[in-house]
Amino acid sequence: MVQARELTVPRRRAVRTGTGRRYVPRWRVLAVFLLPAFLLYSAFIVYPLVSALDYSFFEWRGIRQMGFAGLDNYRDLLSVYPYDQQLWRAFAHNALFFVGTMLIQNTVGLLFALLLFRYGRGKRFLQAAFTTPYLVDPLVVGYLWSLLLNPTFGPINSLLEAVGLDSWALPWLGDTRTALPIVILVNAWQWVGFPMLMFSAALAGIPAEYHEAARVDGASAWQSFRRVTLPLLTPAIGVVSVLTFIGNFNAFGLVYAMAGSTGSPAGSTDVLGLLFYRVAFVEGGVEAIGRSSALAVLMFVFIFGVSLLATSYFRRRERRLV
Amino acid sequence: MKRRWIAGAIGVLAVALAACAPGGGASDQGDKSGADKVTISLWSWRVEDVKAYEKILAKFEESHPKIHVEFKPFQATEYNNILATGLSGSAGPDVAQLRAYGGLQPLVEADQLLPLDDKVDALSGFDAKLLEGAKGHTDGKIYGVPFAYQTLQVLYNKKLFSDNGIQPPATWDDMIAAAKKLKAAGITPFAVAAGPDATWTLPIVHEIFGNARYGSTAFRDALVKGEKKFTDPDFTASIKLIKDLEPYFPKDVVAVKIPDVQALFVTGKAAMYPTGTFDLAPVLKADPNLEVGLFQVPPPSGSPVTTPVTPGWADGSFGVNAKSAHQAEALELVKWMATPEFGQLYATELKQLSAVPGVTPSDPLLAEMAKNYADNGAPYTLLVNFRYGQPNGDAVFRDEVQKMLTGQTDPEAVAASVQKGVEQWFKPGN
Numbered sequence: 001m002v003q004a005r006e007l008t009v010p011r012r013r014a015v016r017t018g019t020g021r022r023y024v025p026r027w028r029v030l031a032v033f034l035l036p037a038f039l040l041y042s043a044f045i046v047y048p049l050v051s052a053l054d055y056s057f058f059e060w061r062g063i064r065q066m067g068f069a070g071l072d073n074y075r076d077l078l079s080v081y082p083y084d085q086q087l088w089r090a091f092a093h094n095a096l097f098f099v100g101t102m103l104i105q106n107t108v109g110l111l112f113a114l115l116l117f118r119y120g121r122g123k124r125f126l127q128a129a130f131t132t133p134y135l136v137d138p139l140v141v142g143y144l145w146s147l148l149l150n151p152t153f154g155p156i157n158s159l160l161e162a163v164g165l166d167s168w169a170l171p172w173l174g175d176t177r178t179a180l181p182i183v184i185l186v187n188a189w190q191w192v193g194f195p196m197l198m199f200s201a202a203l204a205g206i207p208a209e210y211h212e213a214a215r216v217d218g219a220s221a222w223q224s225f226r227r228v229t230l231p232l233l234t235p236a237i238g239v240v241s242v243l244t245f246i247g248n249f250n251a252f253g254l255v256y257a258m259a260g261s262t263g264s265p266a267g268s269t270d271v272l273g274l275l276f277y278r279v280a281f282v283e284g285g286v287e288a289i290g291r292s293s294a295l296a297v298l299m300f301v302f303i304f305g306v307s308l309l310a311t312s313y314f315r316r317r318e319r320r321l322v
Numbered sequence: 323m324k325r326r327w328i329a330g331a332i333g334v335l336a337v338a339l340a341a342c343a344p345g346g347g348a349s350d351q352g353d354k355s356g357a358d359k360v361t362i363s364l365w366s367w368r369v370e371d372v373k374a375y376e377k378i379l380a381k382f383e384e385s386h387p388k389i390h391v392e393f394k395p396f397q398a399t400e401y402n403n404i405l406a407t408g409l410s411g412s413a414g415p416d417v418a419q420l421r422a423y424g425g426l427q428p429l430v431e432a433d434q435l436l437p438l439d440d441k442v443d444a445l446s447g448f449d450a451k452l453l454e455g456a457k458g459h460t461d462g463k464i465y466g467v468p469f470a471y472q473t474l475q476v477l478y479n480k481k482l483f484s485d486n487g488i489q490p491p492a493t494w495d496d497m498i499a500a501a502k503k504l505k506a507a508g509i510t511p512f513a514v515a516a517g518p519d520a521t522w523t524l525p526i527v528h529e530i531f532g533n534a535r536y537g538s539t540a541f542r543d544a545l546v547k548g549e550k551k552f553t554d555p556d557f558t559a560s561i562k563l564i565k566d567l568e569p570y571f572p573k574d575v576v577a578v579k580i581p582d583v584q585a586l587f588v589t590g591k592a593a594m595y596p597t598g599t600f601d602l603a604p605v606l607k608a609d610p611n612l613e614v615g616l617f618q619v620p621p622p623s624g625s626p627v628t629t630p631v632t633p634g635w636a637d638g639s640f641g642v643n644a645k646s647a648h649q650a651e652a653l654e655l656v657k658w659m660a661t662p663e664f665g666q667l668y669a670t671e672l673k674q675l676s677a678v679p680g681v682t683p684s685d686p687l688l689a690e691m692a693k694n695y696a697d698n699g700a701p702y703t704l705l706v707n708f709r710y711g712q713p714n715g716d717a718v719f720r721d722e723v724q725k726m727l728t729g730q731t732d733p734e735a736v737a738a739s740v741q742k743g744v745e746q747w748f749k750p751g752n
Contacts, residue, residue, distance in 0.1 A: 062428020063406045081742050082713055082721070146518070151574045152582050174517060174577020176728050260518030265576040266725035278717070285712030285747075286428050 049300065055293035061286045073294035076287070083279070083291075089267060090275045097184055097271065098248040105188035106240055109195025110233075114225075116196070117203045127200070131193030138190065142257025145186045149173050173258060176268035183258055183269055190254070191247075195240045202236035203229070231321060238314030242307050249303050252277065272299055361390045362648045362655065364640075365408065365415035367401035374671035381667060382658050389651045391417075409434035414643050416652040420466045422455030422636045424709025430458040430465055436642040437463040441653055444660035451699055452677045455636025459710050466639025467660045468677035469668060472598045473634040473691045474530045474702065477605065480613035482509060482593040490615065494622035501570040504593050511570035513583035513592035516727050520580045521720040523597070524564075528723065529633040529702050530596040531567065532560030534621035538631050538700040546707055548750025552741040553734075556626055561733040563622065565726060576727050588612060599691055603673055616687060618694055632694040635702045636677060704740075711747030718743035 056073050059066040077083050112130065116123050133141060148156050149172045157169040172182050206229065214224040252273030255263065261282050263270025276299070280292030366375070375393045382391060394415065396404050402421065408414035409429060420426050420435070429435055437458075438445060445453065445464055456466040478490065483500075486507055491497035501511035514527055536557045537544075544550040550557075572578045572586065584601070586592035588608040595601070596619075606612065618630035640659050642652045658664055665678025675683060675692050683689045701707070708715025722736040731739075 061431045063410065064428075064432040080713070080746050082718055082739070146579075150579070150582065151577045152572065152586075171574030171577035174574045176730065258518065260521065262518070262521050262721055262724070264518035264521065264724065265516075266728045266730055267721060279712070283712055283714050283717045285424070285710070285714060286431060287712050291712065 052293045052296045052300075055289055056297050058290060060288070060290040063289065069290065073287075073290040074298070077291055077294050077298070083275075086267065086270060086275055087272075087295075090263075090270045090272045093180060093263075093269065093271050094249050094251065096180060097187075097251060098245055100181065100184035101188060101191075101244055101248055102241065104184065105192050106195045106244060108188070109192050109240075110199050112192070112196045113199035113203055114229075116200060127193070127197065130196055133190040134193060136190070138187075138253035139257045141186065141190050142254040145182075146173060146258050149182065174265050176265055179259060179265060179269045183255055186258065187251070187254055194243075198236050198240050199233065202233050206232050234314065234317050234321060238311070238318070241314070242310050245310065246303055246307060249299070359388055359390055360648050360651050361392055362416035362646075362651050363392045363394055364417045364419075364655070365401075365405060366393065366395045366419040367398040368419070369395040369397060371395070371672060377671055378664065378667045381663065382655065386654055386658070389654060391655060405429070406432070406434075409643055409645070412645070414645065416643055416646040416648050417640055417655050418643060419469070420456070420639050420641045422468075422638050423706055424459075424711075424714060426456065426465060426639075427459050427710055430461070434644055435465040436644045436646075436649065436653075437465060438467065438642070438656065439464050442467060442657050442660055444657070447679045448660075448677065449679065449696075449699075451634070451701065452636040454701075454706060456639035456641070466641035467656050468636045468639045469659065470637040470672075470674045471634050471677050471695070472600055472637055473632050473675065473695045473699075474526055474598050475596075475616050475618055475632055475691065475694065476530060477587070477595040477597060477602070478615050478617065479587065479590060479593050480615045482590060483615070486593075488593075490617040491620055493620050497620065498570075501567075501594075505570060509590075510572050510586055510592035511594060512567065513587040513595040514567075514571040514575060515578045515580050515583040516571075516575045516724055517577050517579040517582075520578070520583075521724050522716075523580065524720045524723045525702070525704050525716040526598060527596050528561065528564055528719070529700075531563045531619050533633045533700050533702075534619070534627040534629070534631050535563060535625045536560035536703075537626035541626065542701050542703045542707060545703065546750065552737045552744070554737075558733050558737045559624065561723070561726070561736050564723060565733060568727060576724060584608065599675055599688070602687060614687065616690060618698065629698065631698045631700040632691070633700045633702045634695045635705055637674075639677075708744050708748065711744075713743045713746075715740055715744050 055065075057069060057071075059069040059072065077087060112126075116126060136144075148154050151157055151169075151171040151174060156172075160166070160169040170178060172178050210228050210232070211224055214228050219227065250273060251271050255269055255271050255274060256277070259265075259269040259274075261274055261278055263274050272295070276292055276295050279295060280288055364375075364379070368375070372393065372395055375395075379391045379393060383389065402425070405415075405418055405420075406428065409418070410432065420429065442464075445467065448468060452468045452471050453464060456464050456468050458465060482504070483489070486500075486503055486509075488500045488503065489496075491500055504511045514523075516524060536554075536559070541550060541554070541556065545552070568575065572583065572592070583592065583595070584604065585608075587595040588605060595605070602614075605614065618632050620630050621628055640656050642649060642656055646652045660678060662678055662680050665676035665681035668674065668678075669676040669681055669683045669688075673683075673685065673688070675688060675695075683692055704714075704716035704719055718740050719736070722731060722739045725731045726733065726736055
């Protein structure tokens with residue numbers, strides 16, 4: 001009975017909008033539907049975020065909250081050795097991680113999507129195969145690959161030596177020049193299925209007439225891809241780029257499994273997630289809560305800000321397509 | 323209709339609340355069964371030691387029939403947070419296993435522990451080096467009864483030594499000659515790892531080879547008073563020893579992990595394993611027939627301390643919650659933990675070095691470690707004195723030493739970085 005009465009009310013108060021007939025229900029009805037999601041969201045997302053912000057403005061001695069510290073924790077993070085250096089080094093590694101992933105994982109993902117789209121044979125099987133590594137936790141993936149790459153017992157170097165490529169049998173994860181690229185490759189190995197699926201879906205949504213029209217106009221295969229397919233993939237590229245950005249700047253599990261909490265060797269794979277982990281949990285000084293909260297806030301603000309900018313940029317690009 | 327719904331909701335809520343109540347029901351029943359028996363809780367990070375503690379605590383209950391101790395272990399990695407939270411509320415433990423040195427400090431600063439100086443008389447008989455680990459950094463009060471300690475030394479494979487005609491070295495040069503000989507025979511001389519999981523062992527390797535070279539306790543005291551710095555030539559020279567020994571470590575040492583070197587040592591592919599007491603049990607578990615000996619590293623020429631030393635540190639202690647409702651009973655328990663009865667049980671059941679004075683381990687290797695520490699004990703300086711602030715001393719040290727092993731920095735720069743990191747919070751004079 002209650003529901004029936006509620007349903008009749010908005011009809012009376014229906015608002016006519018410019019284009020079509022749209023009934024805007026009363027705010028109380030809207031609130032009832034929004035409330036459960038809002039409560040869950042507040043309790044598990046907004047509250048922790050706000051409390052990290054709150055913690056970052058106080059001085060801490062262990063778990064005891066001392067006086068208001070203003071921006072001291074932020075200043076410490078940017079000026080106390082070695083965090084002042086590690087913060088920028090970690091940031092640069094995250095940026096490299098992102099660029100490397102865009103170049104390798106997402107480009108290869110697009111290539112796979114195009115090949116599967118054009119030659120449909122075994123599509124189902126290959127799509128499933130490329131996405132299987134999703135099912136494994138990054139920690140496990142990292143551990144397995146570090147076993148494979150182990151310089152003493154690992155099969156990869158044994159294989160290289162067996163085929164006479166001794167000079168290629170490097171300590172992959174123990175060399176400051178190769179460690180980060182290896183981590184980026186392993187990450188791409190795990191997630192390449194994601195851009196592939198996104199691009200496959202977007203390709204399927206492009207009407208075949210466009211390509212036919214391009215061919216009639218005498219466009220080569222490349223021109224057809226460059227001038228027709230790629231622009232129409234903009235929405236998918238936007239989503240993939242932003243999600244890659246968020247994932248890469250929050251990277252932790254895989255790097256931790258392959259390079260430990262210090263970003264071995266010699267910090268050459270150190271990323272912001274590891275720095276946070278060390279400041280918050282490993283080094284455990286009495287200042288830990290304040291400083292790690294400050295770092296968490298900085299990371300959130302940066303990732304959130306860039307994601308917003310990137311999303312609005314891609315929106316504008318999309319609008320130009322229409 | 324409506325009423326039934328409410329009744330149902332209340333029922334669900336009641337069940338949920340009952341499930342959340344942390345074992346309250348069980349311990350209440352325990353109280354009632356033994357007339358006026360008091361149940362106290364003991365928190366620990368040793369999930370793997372439940373059986374041993376049950377045996378040990380049964381002995382305590384024999385002599386203290388009015389007290390029942392409930393042993394509650396938590397995951398070691400989560401323990402610090404759980405304990406800090408527990409101690410700040412009303413559902414905390416009566417007695418808790420406490421971390422040592424810098425790990426103890428946050429609890430001390432929050433006034434969560436009972437000072438034990440004038441409450442547990444037996445503490446005056448404990449080794450002063452080990453009591454340091456249970457003291458507040460600024461107030462100097464003792465907050466726990468130390469339970470165990472670790473010593474650092476080189477374990478060696480007796481069979482590999484005799485096969486290659488090598489004796490435990492009497493001088494540094496003997497040790498280098500032995501390493502050369504082993505390397506020529508295709509054996510890794512020192513099982514040292516510096517890979518992703520092993521950076522924390524680098525300060526340990528440094529202590530084992532370099533403690534006497536930097537001047538051991540005297541240098542540490544001078545550091546703490548502010549009379550010396552980490553940039554001192556002796557400390558720099560002690561770091562250089564690691565670089566000098568690198569040719570005798572496994573190839574590509576910065577990619578080598580701890581399980582790798584344990585496997586090398588256990589399978590007889592590496593002859594010497596510079597490590598702590600904590601690795602003895604895992605090594606012997608992997609191969610119970612392995613003949614293991616141990617030696618203290620003889621100091622190189624130019625060392626301020628010319629006799630070999632055994633660096634070590636207190637593992638932790640047992641302290642009393644300042645808010646405990648059963649403080650008298652909790653004190654009874656920690657007092658008993660300072661007796662040789664507890665020490666002997668602890669050493670036997672857990673195969674660790676007990677901190678209680680006068681307890682000798684039955685295992686000959688552990689007994690040798692204990693004797694070495696009693697005779698030539700030295701502080702693991704970076705852990706014992708430089709973990710009271712961020713960045714802590716050994717965090718900077720391990721990163722920089724790993725960098726040195728990849729050829730990106732040198733011993734002078736490592737020492738300078740440690741000094742630079744530590745002096746941001748360290749105030750000399752304590």
